Amino acid sequence: MYYTTTPWKGCDIALKAFSIAAKKIPNLRLVAFGSGHDNAFPHLLPEGTEYNKQPTQDQLKEFYSKCDAWLFSSRSEGFGLPILEAMACGTPVIGTPAGAAPELLAGGGGILVKPEDPEDMAKAIEQICQLSDAEWRAMSEIALETVINYTWEDATNLFEAALYTALERQAQLTNKR
Structure with missing residues (x-):
C-alpha cells in the first residue's frame, strides 16, 4: 500500500483491513512505501511492515511485484495511478x-x-490469499492485460476530449445567461 497520513488517501481503511485479515491469515505481511513528506509515521505501521520512504522507480517495481495484492484505499482520487502501476507488475x-x-x-x-469499509477490504485480502496458484496467476494476467490497453496516446486523446467537452458545456452555460 501507499502510506501517508493524508486523510483522503484512506490509509486508515487499509491498515484496519490488514489488521482484520492478519487475525485470520498467518504470516500476512504488509509492504508499504511513502513519499516521505509526512514526518509522523513509520512507527504507526504494524510491526513487521516492510516500509520504504521515497523509493526509486526501480524499487517501486520491486515493491509492487512482491505483493499478492495491492491495497488502494483512497477516499477521493483524480485517477489513481498506483492502480495501473501495480497492475503493470502483474499485481x-x-x-x-x-x-x-x-x-x-x-x-x-x-x-x-x-x-x-475495512471489513470488506479484509474479506478481499482473504479471498486473494485463498486463491490457488492458477487462480491468482489468472487474475494477475487480467491485471496485466488491463494495463496494456492504456497508452499515453489514449490518455492524451481522452484528456483532450474531456477538455473540449468542458469547454462546450461552459459555452452552453454562458449562452443560456
Missing part, C-alpha cells in the same frame, strides 16, 4: 471506488470493495 489490486478503480478493476484484475 491484482484491491481498491475502493475512487478515481479510475471501478473501470480498471471491472475486468477481474482485482477486487472492488465498498468505500469506507
Whole structure:
C-alpha cells in the first residue's frame, strides 16, 4: 500500500483491513512505501511492515511485484495511478471506488470493495490469499492485460476530449445567461 497520513488517501481503511485479515491469515505481511513528506509515521505501521520512504522507480517495481495484492484505499482520487502501476507488475489490486478503480478493476484484475469499509477490504485480502496458484496467476494476467490497453496516446486523446467537452458545456452555460 501507499502510506501517508493524508486523510483522503484512506490509509486508515487499509491498515484496519490488514489488521482484520492478519487475525485470520498467518504470516500476512504488509509492504508499504511513502513519499516521505509526512514526518509522523513509520512507527504507526504494524510491526513487521516492510516500509520504504521515497523509493526509486526501480524499487517501486520491486515493491509492487512482491505483493499478492495491492491495497488502494483512497477516499477521493483524480485517477489513481498506483492502480495501473501495480497492475503493470502483474499485481491484482484491491481498491475502493475512487478515481479510475471501478473501470480498471471491472475486468477481474482485482477486487472492488465498498468505500469506507475495512471489513470488506479484509474479506478481499482473504479471498486473494485463498486463491490457488492458477487462480491468482489468472487474475494477475487480467491485471496485466488491463494495463496494456492504456497508452499515453489514449490518455492524451481522452484528456483532450474531456477538455473540449468542458469547454462546450461552459459555452452552453454562458449562452443560456
